[in-house]
Structure formats: structure tokens, C-alpha cells
Amino acid sequence: MATELDDLATFVAIVRAGGFRDAARASGGSASGLSEAVRRLEARLGVRLLHRTTRSIAPTEAGARLFERLSPALAEVRAALDVVNTFRDRPAGTLRLNVPANVGRTVLPAILPAFLTAYPDIRVEVTVEDGFVDILASGADAGIRYEERLEQDMIAVPIGPRTQRFLTAAAPAYLAARGRPGHPQDLLGHACLRGRFSGGAGPVWEFERAGEIVRVDPTGPLVAQPGLACDLLIEGAIAGLGVIHLFEDWLAPHIARGALETVLDDWCEPFSGPILYYPGRRYLPAPLRAFVDFIKAHPYE
Numbered sequence: 001m002a003t004e005l006d007d008l009a010t011f012v013a014i015v016r017a018g019g020f021r022d023a024a025r026a027s028g029g030s031a032s033g034l035s036e037a038v039r040r041l042e043a044r045l046g047v048r049l050l051h052r053t054t055r056s057i058a059p060t061e062a063g064a065r066l067f068e069r070l071s072p073a074l075a076e077v078r079a080a081l082d083v084v085n086t087f088r089d090r091p092a093g094t095l096r097l098n099v100p101a102n103v104g105r106t107v108l109p110a111i112l113p114a115f116l117t118a119y120p121d122i123r124v125e126v127t128v129e130d131g132f133v134d135i136l137a138s139g140a141d142a143g144i145r146y147e148e149r150l151e152q153d154m155i156a157v158p159i160g161p162r163t164q165r166f167l168t169a170a171a172p173a174y175l176a177a178r179g180r181p182g183h184p185q186d187l188l189g190h191a192c193l194r195g196r197f198s199g200g201a202g203p204v205w206e207f208e209r210a211g212e213i214v215r216v217d218p219t220g221p222l223v224a225q226p227g228l229a230c231d232l233l234i235e236g237a238i239a240g241l242g243v244i245h246l247f248e249d250w251l252a253p254h255i256a257r258g259a260l261e262t263v264l265d266d267w268c269e270p271f272s273g274p275i276l277y278y279p280g281r282r283y284l285p286a287p288l289r290a291f292v293d294f295i296k297a298h299p300y301e
Contacts, residue, residue, distance in 0.1 A: 004044070008074070009074055010038065011050075014034055014057065015050075015057075048063075091119060091290045093122060093287045096125045097126050099128060099129075099143065100274075102247045107159065114294075115294050118294065145275060146272065163270040164274075166205075167268055168262065168267075169260040181263055183214075185214065192205075193244045195233065196223050196224065204216065209267045220242045221242060222236045230250060243263070273300075276292070
């Protein structure tokens with residue numbers, strides 16, 4: 001029974017990671033060992049679970065159905081085993097968080113070092129995804145997103161700065177050559193450096209002033225998915241390729257040293273900061289409970 005549970009957990013980890021190598025890196029095992037576990041599981045069930053090629057894997061229809069049912073079930077198994085944590089002097093285990101790139105880059109670095117120092121027996125695994133995800137299906141204990149993207153049945157706890165802003169900026173040389181936009185609609189005549197979600201859609205740029213909201217969908221010479229690729233967009237803006245619209249925390253160092261200049265400052269209204277969210281159930285895994293208590297006791301500065 002223990003071996004079968006291990007193989008089932010291995011299968012879920014492989015599908016979630018999108019391949020044997022990434023799953024092996026996450027688990028500390030070997031790709032060949034994970035592959036053997038899947039073969040053993042397929043032989044036991046009598047059905048193929050994964051389509052394998054030299055470059056990628058994908059679940060079969062049977063594999064997809066199994067993954068869909070197994071993910072929340074294994075989360076409940078982890079929760080059941082976590083009950084023993086209530087008998088420890090201090091909580092232990094793994095806390096799995098799913099967060100957007102901005103939170104991973106600018107919010108968690110101000111929180112996790114002190115948290116992990118306070119709870120040395122807890123290990124934190126952070127997955128960075130900018131789209132909204134089903135945290136149970138993703139294997140995470142909790143997610144961090146912004147209020148407008150939260151589901152109604154989730155418990156929400158403020159985390160990080162309570163207000164944030166997007167700034168719009170460009171290199172001084174670009175503005176000298178192309179002029180400064182005076183209204184968000186003027187950006188339609190500028191080269192703009194854009195982000196794009198993994199699904200292919202590009203988020204529109206939203207501006208607000210005195211209750212008026214303007215949304216624009218400009219174009220430009222460089223498009224990249226959010227996350228680490230935002231550094232590419234920033235460097236492109238510094239090099240004079242065009243206008244960028246991004247979190248203030250990401251742009252502030254470059255603005256401070258004069259590499260970028262802000263535009264449309266009176267259209268950059270603050271919005272509510274990020275929220276930690278998790279399913280509304282009675283039992284919380286000990287690492288998540290410790291994290292929630294920690295952020296409540298240590299407001300973000």
C-alpha cells in the first residue's frame with residue numbers, strides 16, 4: 001500500500017511539473033526512478049497514463065482523469081498526516097505557495113527570511129504563476145493574488161504592502177525623440193513593451209484619475225511573458241525601445257538612478273495590495289497555520 005501511494009504521488013508530481021526531469025529536481029529523486037514508478041503504476045492499473053516523447057510528456061485521457069481526482073485526495077492525505085504536528089513543540093513540514101511574479105520578487109523576500117528563522121523545521125516551496133490557479137489541483141496549500149481574482153469561498157488574509165501602483169516610464173532618450181504622452185490614449189502612438197500571459201493574451205494597460213478609468217491596448221517591438229522576462233522588458237525600456245508599464249517596486253531603482261523617467265504620473269492611482277488565500281476548511285496544515293499567524297503578527301512595513 002505504501003509503495004502504491006508513493007507511485008500515485010509520483011505520477012501527480014510528474015504531471016504537475018510537466019516532465020520527469022523537472023519533477024525529479026523538485027523531489028530530489030532521479031528521472032529514471034520516477035519513470036519506473038509510472039511504469040509500475042501503469043502495469044498495476046492496466047492502462048497507459050502518460051504520452052511520452054523525447055521532449056515532453058502529457059497525460060492520456062485516463063491519466064488526466066486520475067490526476068484530477070488524485071490531486072485533492074493527496075492533499076487530504078497530507079493534511080491527515082499533518083495532525084501529528086499538533087503534538088510537536090514547534091510545527092514542521094512543507095508549506096507550498098503559488099504566487100505571481102511580483103509577489104515572488106518584491107513581497108516574499110521581506111517576509112520569508114524572518115518566518116523561516118522563526119520556524120526552522122518548516123520548508124517553503126514557491127511556485128510562480130501569474131494566472132489564477134486552482135490551488136488544490138496545483139498541489140499548493142495557499143496562493144497569493146489580488147482581490148479581484150479571488151474566489152468567493154476562499155479565506156483571505158492581507159499580506160505585503162496594503163497599496164501598490166503601476167508606473168509608466170521610458171528612457172530619457174526615447175522621450176526626447178518621441179515626446180511625452182499626456183493622456184493614456186497617446187500611448188497608442190508610441191512603441192510599448194508588453195507582457196503576455198502564458199495563454200497568449202496580453203493584459204490591457206489600465207489608468208485611473210479622479211474616478212475616470214481608461215484602458216488601452218498598445219503595441220510595440222517587444223512582448224514577453226511576465227515573471228523573470230519582465231527584466232528583459234525593463235532592459236528594453238532602458239535601452240530606449242519604448243514605454244513600459246509595470247509595478248512601481250520593479251521600476252523604482254531605475255527611476256532613482258535616472259535610467260527611466262515616469263510619464264502619466266497623475267494617472268497612476270494606487271490599488272489594494274496582495275492577499276493570501278486558502279480553502280475555507282476547518283483543518284489547516286501546521287506550516288500554513290504558522291505562516292498565517294506569522295503574517296498577522298508581523299504587519300508588512
